[in-house]
Amino acid sequence: MAKQAPQSDPAQDAPEVSAPKHSAVGLPAVGHTVRMAAEQMGARRAVSTLLKVNQHTGFDCPGCAWPEPDKPHAVEFCENGAKAVAEEATERRIRAEFFAAHPVAELAERSGYWLGQQGRLTQPMLLDEGATHYTPVSWDDAFALIAEELRALDTPDAAAFYTSGRTSNEAAFAYQLFARRLGTNNLPDCSNMCHESSGSALTETLGVGKGSVSLQDLYQADLIIVAGQNPGTNHPRMLAALERAKRAGATIVSVNPLPEAGLERFKNPQNVRGVVGNGTKLTDLFLQIRLGGDLALFRAVNRMILEQDGVDRAFVAEHCHGFEEFEAQALKTDRDEVLAATGLPWEQIEELGRLVLASRKVIVCWAMGLTQHKHSVPTIREVVNFLLLRGNVGRPGAGVCPVRGHSNVQGDRTMGIFERPSAAFLDALGAEFDFEPPREHGHDAVDTIRAMRDGRVKVFLAMGGNFVAATPDTEVTEAAMRRCRLTVHVSTKLNRSHLVTGARALILPTLGRTDRDTTAAGDQFVSVEDSMGQVHASRGRLRPPADDLLSETAIVCRVAQAVFGPEDSVPWAEFAADYDTLRDRIARVVPGFEDYNAKLHRPGGFTLPHGPRDSRTFPTATGKANFTVNPLTAPEVPPGRLLLQTLRSHDQYNTTIYGLDDRYRGIKGGRRVVLVNPADAAELGLTEGGYTDLVSEWTDGSERRAPHFRVVHYPVARGGAAAYYPETNVLVPLDSTADISNTPTSKAVVVRFEPDSGPVA
Structure with a gap:
């Protein structure tokens, strides 16, 4: 039997620190995997589920995008993959009674760890304007509300459509088609923050x-x-x-x-x-x-x-x-x-x-x-x-x-989730669906935050993910989100982005990778692309957390039907019922996906063409x-400051926090730690075990402070420091981005250390 969800947030005031490890995995990883899987799923469900991970007839791990070998092992998953599966396949459930008992303001004070531990979302929920609690809403009413807000916009570019890397190829293609049918290329995604x-x-x-x-x-x-x-x-x-x-x-x-x-x-x-x-x-x-x-x-x-x-x-x-x-x-x-x-x-x-x-x-x-x-x-x-x-x-x-990080982040881009699509892709899309796609480039993740902040984006839809926890400059991002008219999140689990909302907000629960997806046309499957360009099928096997739960693909198609009406030229209802029909259309738009359905039935799927690799042809x-000429440059750090990098602990994947330990680095029971070289700590007067505030420095003069971090002496390269995100995202300025790519500079934050202002409430 699965362990019940925690009722209160665990204390993180005094993390234990020991020497970092010098080897990884082994029996400790097996032990942690077994314990977490049993706590979330129960022993029997855990065994049967994990044996289907990354198998040809099973489901793709919802964790990272590392490829499977041609002949997978019977146990083809890692510790963190098992954690990702356990989080999704958990037997814990969030129902309407949970939201009735917890006002949004109270939930907003909880940690991301506690929120994620409460279980799977099971029904659509609405936070109405001025309301203090989420309340249940029917699927039809939820879709009608989204359509109402989208149709009321002065321009389609006042909407943004975010995608997490968990989203399947089929859902991603339908999502970008919907956005472009509406008239915008505002398709930010998690890749904007990473690769x-x-x-x-x-x-x-x-x-x-x-x-x-x-x-x-x-x-x-x-x-x-x-x-x-x-x-x-x-x-x-x-x-x-x-x-x-x-x-x-x-x-x-x-x-x-x-x-x-x-x-x-x-x-x-x-x-x-x-x-x-x-x-x-x-x-x-x-x-x-x-x-x-x-x-x-x-x-x-x-x-x-x-x-x-x-x-x-x-x-x-x-x-x-x-x-x-x-x-x-x-x-x-x-x-x-x-x-x-x-x-x-x-x-x-x-x-x-x-x-x-x-x-x-x-x-x-x-x-x-x-x-x-x-x-x-x-x-x-x-x-x-x-x-x-x-x-x-x-x-x-x-x-x-x-x-690559998230399991289908590369596939989403291949399917057209990109604010700067190529003319060739738009030409093919328009020809296949008989419309003229917008040609003006849209907003990436950082520009979407700026547009929400400035009142230019009023409706924000997220296909998965935890946008406010994944993005930089937390206070700016949250204030921007609150300026929206409507925020919508398609999610499997509760997270902070559901609690930092526009005037109205919707949570739309969805099927996960592990869930069986059955429509009127029969059992469906989806597909993903790994980090090495291999595309393969993913088939969930578990009974869904609720009988009327919809897949991501079905949700996109139902929203599109509500917006465009039943007479729209795109057969949204057909796509939602039978994913084969959607893949047939993808095959005619996206290069390399010819005979898409047939190829997916091969064990292991198929490999996409890659000119530089396959034939030394370069489509530049x-x-x-x-060859390029690149000025030799490196970050400049003023005296008395360090350059901070944000990173993950071993008990997290992206913004999902599985636990409060970082086993390999010797940290247990807390996340508000900053790793500093002992020589740098001595020069700055930072005592091992002492507490300090981190304050970042940027050209706009604004104060960005992350309070109450325990100093840990650690073998970091001189001049640098490290701490976990999302706790330190507050320090990353929105306008500090990489040249050309506009990716936040989360590995290069100039910080100073100030006296501790006390524990975080």
């Missing part, structure tokens, strides 16, 4: 804004560089791929401001060595780089390659553009600037250079550590320069590997892979 910098840089340089490698490439690589990523917590199944690569002879280099247990040593619970032995040492060379120093590091190595004649001249001559300009700049790279930006000994940089020159097949993997800086796009372009120099694109065992403006 937008990757997409921007890769599209410019290679012509495709996705990674170019497969799992087979990882297994064949000579050298794998993992930069700005913590797979032990964020993508644990990646560790098994790295272990296999390591055993095949690969060298692994980790580049990160913090040592991370998962990259030090992996104890694979699926083999004896991982259970009773010492596991596998993964990292051969750890470069503890300063925050934001990655561009300088790759520039320095690029100069070494040029000086030691390590360039693949034939590849560059045949497939690349802009080499001469790049070479001229790279050869001028100043060693002292590199040392200042990276904080690394020159000997370590030279060692990386030697490893690169000794390796024919090189892969670079990265995540938020590279994408959330002002100079993130130039940094990733420099990574591409690095790979192009030695022909490491379009070669087995080599390429770019941006490791020049028709070739582009």
Whole structure:
């Protein structure tokens, strides 16, 4: 039997701190997985459900986007994936009585952890203008209210349609079709806060804004560089791929401001060595780089390659553009600037250079550590320069590997969730559905907040996610949300975004990945695209939390019917009843999805085409892979300040908080901690175990304060600090964004430390 939901928030006043771990997974991870799954689902339900995760006839994990191998293990999930499944497949339920007992103002004082632990949402709820409590509303009345507000807008651009990366391909395609049928490209999504910098840089340089490698490439690589990523917590199944690569002879280099247990040593619970032995040492060379120093590091190595004649001249001559300009700049790279930006000994940089020159097949993997800086796009372009120099694109065992977060964030973009769609996509969409899509670019996530703040967006619809907890500048974002006429959230679980609302608000509960989806046409399934461009089916098997719960696809189609009427030329009712009909239309709009339905019935699905990987063809403006010239830059931090990065604990996934521990970093029972190098702490007068307020500094002069953080001495790179989001999102200025991509700079927040103002209520 599942454990009951907590009645009160657990105390977080005195987190326990111990030494960080130096290995990941193993028996402790198995124990935590079993305990959480049993608490949420009960033992029998937990076993039967988890055995269907990431199986060909089961459902795709609602956690990360790491791909499945061609032949999945019987147990093809990780600790954090099991937590994500347990949170969704929980037996706990939120019904109307819960909302009657808890006014919105009271719920708004609860932690995100407590809210998420209350269980699955089961019926549509309305917060009417001036009301203190959510009350039940029928599906038809909810859809009529949305239609009323949308039709009352002066312009379709006064509405914004946000998408979380959990959303299926089918729901995402229907959602963007609805928004564009309405007349707007305001389609912000979670990628705007994460890998937008990757997409921007890769599209410019290679012509495709996705990674170019497969799992087979990882297994064949000579050298794998993992930069700005913590797979032990964020993508644990990646560790098994790295272990296999390591055993095949690969060298692994980790580049990160913090040592991370998962990259030090992996104890694979699926083999004896991982259970009773010492596991596998993964990292051969750890470069503890300063925050934001990655561009300088790759520039320095690029100069070494040029000086030691390590360039693949034939590849560059045949497939690349802009080499001469790049070479001229790279050869001028100043060693002292590199040392200042990276904080690394020159000997370590030279060692990386030697490893690169000794390796024919090189892969670079990265995540938020590279994408959330002002100079993130130039940094990733420099990574591409690095790979192009030695022909490491379009070669087995080599390429770019941006490791995406949420499970279908890449698929959503493929389906058209993008505020700046290509003309080709809009042409195909308009031709298929016989309408003229809007051509003016819409708002991304940051611009949506600005537009709500300024009164230009009045209706906000969110397909999943927890927008106010995922975005920067919390006080500004929440004030912006409250200016809306209507806010709508399609959700499986309660979160803070349901409590920071417009004048009126709707919560629309929906089916999750684990739930059986049955319509008048029979059992339905959806599809997703993983981080390596593999598309496969996902079939939920559990009885839904409520009999009249609707899927995301059905909700989108029902809203569209309410807005456009039953005579609309788009067959919304048909799409909602039979997803095959929707996929048939997708197949005629989105390249690579021809014979979509037939391909999904193959075990493991199908792989989307990728010109740079498949044939060394580059659909860029020049028709070739582009070398770029990127000014060498790094964050500047005034004396007496540190550069803060926000990050996840091991007990969270994005904004979902599973627990209050960060096991690998030695933190237990609390999240308001700030990790500081002991030498920096001594210079700033910060005592281990003491409490402090974090105050960020930005050009607008506004005070952004995160109070009452316990100081933890930790082996962070000098000049930097780290703390968990969403608690520290309040410190990230809305207007501090990456050049080109407009991604919030959550890994580069200048902070000062002020006396503790006391515990947070």
